[in-house]
Each structure stands twice: as C-alpha cells, then as structure tokens.
Amino acid sequence: MADTTTQTASTRGTRKERVGEVLSNKMTKTIVVRVQRRFAHPRFKKVVTAYSKFYAHDEKSEAKVGDTVRIEETRPLSKLKRWRLVEVVDKSSGVERVAA
Template sequence: MPDKAKSHPRQRRVGQVVSARMDKTIVVKVTRRVLDPFYKRVVQARKKFYAHDELNQCHEGDWVRIEATRPLSKLKRWRLVEVLEKARA
C-alpha cells in the first residue's frame, strides 16, 4: 500500500468582490448566517478574504468562488476558482 497521506478537500467559499484595485489580488466579502447567542436571532456574519486572481478578470460586484491554498503573501491564503456572476455594468 502506498505511503501517501490522505489529503482533505480544500475549503471553498462563495462571496462578492468588494475590491479589485490591486494587481492580481481581489478582496472577497463572504457572508454567512449565524445564531446570535444572546439575542437568539439569526444575524449575518461577514468576513473579508484576500484572494489571488492570476488573470485580473474580476471586478467589484462580481460573485466568485474562492478556494484555500498555501500562503501566497502576508494576507493572501485563497485563490480564485471561478466567476459565478459578473456585476452589472
């Protein structure tokens, strides 16, 4: 039997591009719904991820899918997988 370590599937997130001003880098806002422990209400938790966009194909407002990867810079730990929906012009 080969001595390979089993690799886990990479984490994926879907979010909206909030900034595409940097070269080959986008900032993606990912929103998820969580239950507030005190108020017992469903609230939206938001987090921004820096992702690598090799072809500079994204613009602000696009919906994209990103995937976890090795550290690419001080802040970038994600890469662009696909553009799900382009922003309206």
C-alpha cells in the first residue's frame, strides 16, 4: 500500500510537455501550436498521423509562425489556454508555406 502512494506522489507533480509547430501568433501573448501524434490504427495496424491544436501563453511574444516550440501544461489561463511556452526549440527559416 505504501508503494502506491509513493508512486502517485512522484507522478502527480510532473507536468505534461509537448513539442509542436506554431501555426499562429496573431493574438496578444498567445500562440496556437499544432502537435503531431503517430500511432498504429487499432484495427488496420496502419500508422496514422493525428494532429492536436493547443493554445499556449507566450509572455514575451518570442515565438513566430513556423517555429518548433516546447509547451508545458499549466493552470487554466483563459477559456482555451491551458499551456505555456517553455522554449523555442528551432527557429523557422522565415519562408512561409504556400497553401495548396
């Protein structure tokens, strides 16, 4: 019984982290991050790519569109924001993609 409480206490303090690409930085102190997730389909066993979109708090407005960033889970900051920017992992080259 003591083992379960020790294990729960150690995992409780950790926060989820995700790495993704910045889609938008048009809002004040807010960025939209797309996180890619790959998994095997349960029935067909084909590798499927799924994307999730997270709103994250960017206090210094340092992330630009196309940058790869690391975000961390935090307390609710607004209706949609539950993540905050930890660091900019990779800066984009500045060349924007053309929508097909």
